[in-house]
Amino acid sequence: MTYFLTRRAALIGGACAALLTLTSAPSQAAAKIQRLISPGGIEAWFVQDATVPLIAMEYSFAGGSSQDPKDKPGVANLVGDLLDEGSGDLDSKTYHERLERRAIELSFQSNRDQFRGSLRMLKDNKDEAYDLLRMALTSPHFEPKDVERIRAQVIANLRRESTNPSSLAGRKFLELAFGDHPYARTATGTLESVPTIQISDLKDYTRRIIAKDTLRVAVVGDVDPDTLGKLLDKTFGALPAKAELTPVPDVEAAKPPQRAFVTLDVPQTVITFGGPGIARHDPDFMAAYVVNHILGGGGLSSRLYREVREKRGLAYSVFESLLWMEHSAIFIGNTGTRADRAGDTIDAIEKEVRRIAEQGPTQKELDEAKSYLKGSQMLALDTSSKLAQALLQYQQDKLPIDYIEKRNAIVDAVTLDDAKRVAKKLWGNGLLTAIVGRAPQAAAQPVSAPPKAN
Numbered sequence: 001m002t003y004f005l006t007r008r009a010a011l012i013g014g015a016c017a018a019l020l021t022l023t024s025a026p027s028q029a030a031a032k033i034q035r036l037i038s039p040g041g042i043e044a045w046f047v048q049d050a051t052v053p054l055i056a057m058e059y060s061f062a063g064g065s066s067q068d069p070k071d072k073p074g075v076a077n078l079v080g081d082l083l084d085e086g087s088g089d090l091d092s093k094t095y096h097e098r099l100e101r102r103a104i105e106l107s108f109q110s111n112r113d114q115f116r117g118s119l120r121m122l123k124d125n126k127d128e129a130y131d132l133l134r135m136a137l138t139s140p141h142f143e144p145k146d147v148e149r150i151r152a153q154v155i156a157n158l159r160r161e162s163t164n165p166s167s168l169a170g171r172k173f174l175e176l177a178f179g180d181h182p183y184a185r186t187a188t189g190t191l192e193s194v195p196t197i198q199i200s201d202l203k204d205y206t207r208r209i210i211a212k213d214t215l216r217v218a219v220v221g222d223v224d225p226d227t228l229g230k231l232l233d234k235t236f237g238a239l240p241a242k243a244e245l246t247p248v249p250d251v252e253a254a255k256p257p258q259r260a261f262v263t264l265d266v267p268q269t270v271i272t273f274g275g276p277g278i279a280r281h282d283p284d285f286m287a288a289y290v291v292n293h294i295l296g297g298g299g300l301s302s303r304l305y306r307e308v309r310e311k312r313g314l315a316y317s318v319f320e321s322l323l324w325m326e327h328s329a330i331f332i333g334n335t336g337t338r339a340d341r342a343g344d345t346i347d348a349i350e351k352e353v354r355r356i357a358e359q360g361p362t363q364k365e366l367d368e369a370k371s372y373l374k375g376s377q378m379l380a381l382d383t384s385s386k387l388a389q390a391l392l393q394y395q396q397d398k399l400p401i402d403y404i405e406k407r408n409a410i411v412d413a414v415t416l417d418d419a420k421r422v423a424k425k426l427w428g429n430g431l432l433t434a435i436v437g438r439a440p441q442a443a444a445q446p447v448s449a450p451p452k453a454n
Contacts, residue, residue, distance in 0.1 A: 032047055032048065032049075033045055033046070033047055033391065033401055033402070033404070034046050034047075034048075034225075035401055036219075036225055036228060036229060037229075038228075038229035038230070038232040038233045039229055039230070039233055040232075040233035040237045041212075042212070042215065042217065042229075042232040042233060042236050042237070043217065044217035044218065044219050044228070044232060045217070045218045045219075045391045045392075045394075045395060045401060046218075046219045046220075046225065046228060047219070047220040047221075047387060047388075047391070048221075048222075048223065048224065048225065049220060049221055049222065049384065050222045051222075052222065052384075053122055053123040053124065053222050054120070054121070054122060054123065054221050054222060054384055055119075055120070055121055055122075055123060055126055055129075055219065055220075055221030055222060055223050055384075056118075056119075056120045056219070056220050056221055056383075056384040056385040056387075056388045057118070057119045057120070057217065057218065057219045057220075057221075057388060058116070058117070058118055058217075058218045058385075058388040058389050058391070058392040059116070059117050059119075059215065059216060059217045059218070059392065060114040060115065060116040060117070060214075060215070060216050060392060060396060061114065061115045061116075061209050061210050061211065061214050061215055061216075061243065062113065062114060062209075062214035062243060062245060062326075063076070063110075063113070063114065063115050063205075063208070063209035063214070063243065063245060064076055064110045064111050064112050064113045064114045064115055064187075065077065065110050065111070065112055065182075065185065065187040066112050066113060066182040066183065066248045066326075066327075067205065067208070067209060067245060067246055067248075068182070068185065068189075068205075069201065070182075070185075071193065071196075072189075072193050072196060072197050072201060073185040073186055073187070073188075073189045073190060073193050074154065074186070074187075074188055074189015074190070074193050074194045074197060075189075075197055075201050075202065075205050076110040076115060076187070076205060076209075077110055077154070077187055077188045077189060078147075078150065078151065078154060078189070078194070078197055078202060079108075079110075079115070079202050079205050079206055080108035080109055080110050080115065081108075081150045081153075081154065082140065082142055082146060082147060082150055082202065083108050083136045083137070083140045083206075084096070084099075084106055084107075084108070084136050085140075085141065085142075085143070085146040085150065086140070086141035086143055086146060087135040087136045087138075087139050087140045087141055088135035088139050090135065091141070091143075092141075092143070092146050095132070095135075095136075098128065098132060099132065102121065102122075102125040102128055102129065103121070103122065103125070104119075104120070104121045104125055104128070104129045104132065105118065105119065105120040105121070106118070106119050106120075106129070106132060106133060106136070108136075110187060111187070112182075112183055112187070112325050112326070113248075113325055113326040113327075113396075114396060115209050115210070116392075117133070118385070118389075119133050120385060123221070123222045123223065126223065126227075126231065127231075130231045130234060130235045131234070131235075133235055134234060134235045134236075134238075137210055137235070137236070137239065138238055138239065140206065142199050142202050142203060144199065147199055147202070151194060151195070151197070154188065154189065154194055155191065155194055155195070157188070158188065158189065158190065158191050158194065159191065161188075162191065163264070163266075165264055165266050165268065165269070165270035165336070165436040165437060166270050166272075166334070166336070166436075168262050168264060168270075168436045169262070169270045169271065169272040169334070169434045169435070169436040170272055170334075170434075171186055172260050172262050172272070172434035172436065173272040173273075173274060173332065173432065173434040174186075175260075176254060176258060176260050176432050176434055177253040177254055177274065177275075177330060177432055178251060178253060178254070178328070179254065181249070181251045181328075182248055183251065183325065183327070183328060207240070207244075208243060208244040208245070209243055209245070210239060210240070210243075211239055211240040211241065211242055211243035211244075212236060212239050212240065212241055212242075213241060213242050213243055214243050214245075215236060215239070216392055216395040216396060217232065217236075217392075218388045218389070218390075218391035218392040218395065219388060220384040220385075220387045220388040220391070221384050248326070248327050249327065250327045250328065251327055251328045252276055252328065253274075253275060253276040253277070253328060253329075253330045253432070254276075254432060255275075255276070255429060256275045256276075256429045256430040256431050256432050257429065257430035257431055257432070257433075258432050258433070259432075259433045259434075259435070260433070260434050260435070261434075261435045261436075262434070262435070262436040263437075263438070263439070264436050264437060264438070265438060266436075266437060266438070267338070267339070268336045268337065268338065268339070268437065269336065269337055269338070269339045269342040269345075269435060269436065269437025269438065270334070270335075270336045270435070270436045270437065271334065271335050271336070271337070271342065271345060271346060271349070271433065271434070271435050272332065272333070272334050272433070272434045273320075273332070273333050273334075273346075273349060273431045273432065273433045273434075274320075274330050274331050274332035274333060274431065274432055275330065275331060275426075275427070275429065275430070275431055275432050276329070276330060276331075276426075276429075277322050277323065277324065277328075277329035277330040277331045277426070278322065278324070278329055278422070278425075278426065279324060279328075279329045280324040280329070280397045280398075281397075281398065282329075284418070284421075284422050284425070285324075286410050286411060286413075286414055287414045287418040287419055287421075287422040288322060288422045288425075288426060289322060289373070290366065290369050290370060290373060290411065290414050290419060291356070291360070291361055291366075291369075291419045291422055291423045291426070292320065292321070292322050292331065292426070293369045293372070293373060294356070294361045294365045294366070294369050294419075295320060295352070295353070295356050295423075295427075296318065296319055296320025296321070296333050297319070297320060297321055297322070298369065298372070299319070301368075301372075302318075302319070302320075303352050303356065304318045304319070304320060304333070304349060304352055305317070305318055305319075307348055307349075307351075307352045308335065308345060308348050308349060308352075312344070312348055314335075314337050314341050314344055314345040314348060315335045315336060315337045315345055316336070317335065317336075318333065318334070318335035318349070319333055319334060319335075320332065320333030320334075321333070324397075331426060331427075333349070335349070339437050339438040339439070342435060342437060346433060346435070349431070350430065350431060353427045353430070353431060354427070354430075356423050356427060357423055357424050357426070357427035357428045358424070358428075359420075360416070360419055360420030360421075360423045360424070361416070361419050361420070361423065363416050366414070366416055366419050370411050370412060370414065373411050374408045374411050374412070377404070377407060377408065381404075390404075
């Protein structure tokens with residue numbers, strides 16, 4: 001989601017699309033996941049797959065944008081945009097020429113809780129690819145001219161977002177949900193904060209966050225364990241042993257119902273809605289995941305799509321998802337409609353949310369959702385890159401290494417009583433709603449006191 005994740009521009013678009021066409025067989029690869037420990041003690045979840053001569057690696061460090069200084073949101077995002085702008089003995093131009101010459105994909109991104117990276121290459125280019133990553137992580141330049149160039153790009157994007165109703169609705173929703181908690185801050189920063197970020201802030205963030213003790217690694221591709229172990233040590237071995245993280249308190253999103261309105265003279269009103277969610281480690285998580293698919297996560301088959309789009313023609317699309325973080329969890333949805341139909345759209349969404357909270361899903365809906373979620377799992381892991389991303393996410397979620405094998409049984413175990421109970425738990429209190437557009441259909445309710453950290 002755009003509210004919780006920022007990416008370097010298109011992940012080198014064309015090259016990424018070309019390499020992603022090289023796929024492995026995830027249904028076979030999933031059964032071969034192994035825990036690899038390098039000679040130097042770097043752990044990775046690893047799938048050796050020689051189907052195509054490609055290696056995909058995903059990795060992360062704890063931290064993310066929640067580690068930005070309170071008065072300087074945007075530091076993590078700017079670091080991610082600058083790590084590959086020259087490092088070691090290479091300036092920015094030469095560094096990127098090396099990447100392009102070997103068709104190496106390297107990118108960095110930050111979400112609320114992690115600073116993540118991706119590396120993809122053809123097998124024959126692995127030594128150079130891992131060496132370029134090592135340089136980016138251990139000796140980034142942060143040259144003033146590169147910092148100012150990237151800063152200007154970030155500011156230009158922020159200016160565009162300042163008149164984008166979807167961006168404004170997302171920001172307002174986070175403020176509504178999280179008050180003064182770090183999760184309420186904009187990961188990309190603000191027009192006020194980004195100009196104040198100094199090179200010393202970038203260096204300090206890198207020093208504190210990029211360390212071995214919070215490193216998680218997933219690798220899928222055509223490389224043997226011994227070679228991979230040596231590459232991991234060469235790449236990550238010289239990093240500091242311990243990160244210096246600022247403690248982030250647990251927080252529960254503000255209790256619904258609440259509504260906020262942002263006036264913007266645009267043809268379409270954007271509505272972002274949500275509320276407190278279910279933590280990933282909660283025993284009710286899978287029941288929530290299944291019933292959420294029924295309400296708004298199932299695309300064209302979801303209740304919200306049927307009620308808002310098909311029956312009433314109020315919006316082109318409407319969706320709703322569960323989002324879980326290290327210190328909180330929410331559900332969040334979004335739609336857009338004509339200004340004069342915003343009130344009807346909100347009413348339709350709230351009515352359907354109340355209905356599923358009070359009555360739960362039907363047995364037929366539950367069976368169909370479970371069938372879809374089981375069948376779609378392997379289709380969602382149809383490339384080396386997607387499988388590596390999933391394995392990294394499972395590590396971050398503290399799931400067992402054989403989770404892929406167990407997942408369908410966990411889905412199957414969800415009963416109708418579970419689904420009804422969790423539906424009431426999720427949606428029984430109504431919605432937090434942020435509306436951006438022309439004159440409101442109803443006066444915005446005042447925001448209550450910010451949620452207290454637990």
